[in-house]
Amino acid sequence: MRVKKHPDIRSGELLDCAQRLFFAHGYDNTTINDIIREAGVSKGAFYHYFSSKEALLEAIAARLARGSLEEIRPLLNDPTLNAVEKLNSLFAGSRRLKVELAPQLRTMFDVIFRPENIVLFHRVDQAVTRIVVPLLADVLREGTEEGLFDAPDPEAFAEMLLLFRLSLSSMMHEALRKSREGNIEQAVKMLDDRLKLYGTAIDRVLKLPDGTIEVAETGFVRALLDDHKKGSE
Amino acid sequence: MRVKKHPDIRSGELLDCAQRLFFAHGYDNTTINDIIREAGVSKGAFYHYFSSKEALLEAIAARLARGSLEEIRPLLNDPTLNAVEKLNSLFAGSRRLKVELAPQLRTMFDVIFRPENIVLFHRVDQAVTRIVVPLLADVLREGTEEGLFDAPDPEAFAEMLLLFRLSLSSMMHEALRKSREGNIEQAVKMLDDRLKLYGTAIDRVLKLPDGTIEVAETGFVRALLDDHKKGSE
Numbered sequence: 454m455r456v457k458k459h460p461d462i463r464s465g466e467l468l469d470c471a472q473r474l475f476f477a478h479g480y481d482n483t484t485i486n487d488i489i490r491e492a493g494v495s496k497g498a499f500y501h502y503f504s505s506k507e508a509l510l511e512a513i514a515a516r517l518a519r520g521s522l523e524e525i526r527p528l529l530n531d532p533t534l535n536a537v538e539k540l541n542s543l544f545a546g547s548r549r550l551k552v553e554l555a556p557q558l559r560t561m562f563d564v565i566f567r568p569e570n571i572v573l574f575h576r577v578d579q580a581v582t583r584i585v586v587p588l589l590a591d592v593l594r595e596g597t598e599e600g601l602f603d604a605p606d607p608e609a610f611a612e613m614l615l616l617f618r619l620s621l622s623s624m625m626h627e628a629l630r631k632s633r634e635g636n637i638e639q640a641v642k643m644l645d646d647r648l649k650l651y652g653t654a655i656d657r658v659l660k661l662p663d664g665t666i667e668v669a670e671t672g673f674v675r676a677l678l679d680d681h682k683k684g685s686e
Numbered sequence: 687m688r689v690k691k692h693p694d695i696r697s698g699e700l701l702d703c704a705q706r707l708f709f710a711h712g713y714d715n716t717t718i719n720d721i722i723r724e725a726g727v728s729k730g731a732f733y734h735y736f737s738s739k740e741a742l743l744e745a746i747a748a749r750l751a752r753g754s755l756e757e758i759r760p761l762l763n764d765p766t767l768n769a770v771e772k773l774n775s776l777f778a779g780s781r782r783l784k785v786e787l788a789p790q791l792r793t794m795f796d797v798i799f800r801p802e803n804i805v806l807f808h809r810v811d812q813a814v815t816r817i818v819v820p821l822l823a824d825v826l827r828e829g830t831e832e833g834l835f836d837a838p839d840p841e842a843f844a845e846m847l848l849l850f851r852l853s854l855s856s857m858m859h860e861a862l863r864k865s866r867e868g869n870i871e872q873a874v875k876m877l878d879d880r881l882k883l884y885g886t887a888i889d890r891v892l893k894l895p896d897g898t899i900e901v902a903e904t905g906f907v908r909a910l911l912d913d914h915k916k917g918s919e
């Protein structure tokens with residue numbers, strides 16, 4: 454007899470299983486049949502939780518984002534940090550996590566940044582955005598109240614600031630391609646320059662001096678791309 | 687015997703025909719068969735030019751964008767205008783065209799702003815962006831050289847400024863829905879507020895005083911939505 458499990462546990466196990474297979478063999482090389490065989494559930498049970506393989510990847514991305522935010526949350530509640538420091542900690546935290554999770558993220562990036570995967574990209578992106586916007590809006594509200602910067606409509610400003618990330622996606626796809634071809638220096642410079650502009654755009658929208666918010670960081674882009682290069686050798 | 691026509695003429699006629707049918711009966715209610723019957727071409731000839739109905743809508747959007755830019759181009763070459771005035775004329779011109787073209791655009795907006803049409807939206811949006819970015823980058827370069835504002839990387843800044851428009855699309859979908867339901871005041875306020883923020887965000891990225899670039903304009907949103915309401919009665 455099959456052991457009855459709580460639905461959240463069952464769907465969590467499916468996610469663990471799918472994540473392990475996607476990251477081990479690649480998203481394209483893993484079928485729904487592989488996942489249900491490995492997880493030991495019926496096809497019916499699978500489709501009860503997830504409508505498609507894309508839905509699984511979306512859920513994995515949302516879970517990674519939620520997990521990252523849990524790690525970052527203590528920073529956001531730290532009373533010794535002002536809102537600018539929190540924004541910078543947020544970006545630094547997300548960079549640190551990106552490097553730590555690079556092997557997993559590489560699989561995700563490789564899939565979602567392909568131009569033909571726009572629907573998937575959009576789903577993953579929306580899932581992550583829904584988690585990040587309220588949190589960013591809180592920091593923007595705090596900084597505006599503290600008089601550190603100026604975001605008159607914190608939710609709308611959070612959405613607009615996050616839109617800048619979309620200017621990175623085609624650039625990221627291109628940089629991954631270049632680094633795979635061995636043009637790592639070119640790829641690093643391209644991505645690094647765009648991350649600096651991203652930071653400057655945020656500074657300006659919030660009326661902070663250029664260079665206040667650091668989205669880029671020496672070494673981060675190289676670590677991410679170098680790791681990517683290693684991984685595909 | 688079929689009259690041999692130059693390929694550009696033939697594809698232009700297919701576009702005219704599709705545009706007429708889409709705008710008369712709606713995109714969803716028009717089939718490829720309707721279009722080839724009306725245009726008097728074979729299915730083979732149709733697929734020689736367009737891979738799908740979506741590709742047709744994308745081409746129609748690109749043609750409308752190119753047509754609009756042709757109308758706007760004299761402004762951009764006007765030596766009596768500085769770059770800030772050109773930016774404002776660009777937005778004013780695009781507003782004027784949007785009101786003039788409202789009946790056609792309504793059909794397009796109704797289709798592309800639906801959440802299930804994300805792929806189509808992305809295609810139409812990319813087609814329009816490819817046309818607008820180089821032109822906007824020219825004005826940004828000019829204004830930076832004139833010392834009127836500050837866009838150190840005009841192409842990247844043009845891309846980033848245009849990203850703000852994406853914060854409008856879910857809002858536009860919502861406003862169209864509200865105005866159809868009769869909540870026109872609410873819809874107007876919602877869209878108007880967001881357009882003002884869009885303008886402010888552009889000002890700030892370029893280091894201009896808040897309120898310099900006018901994306902919103904009293905009456906524009908109302909005209910667009912009122913017209914929409916009339917059209918669907």
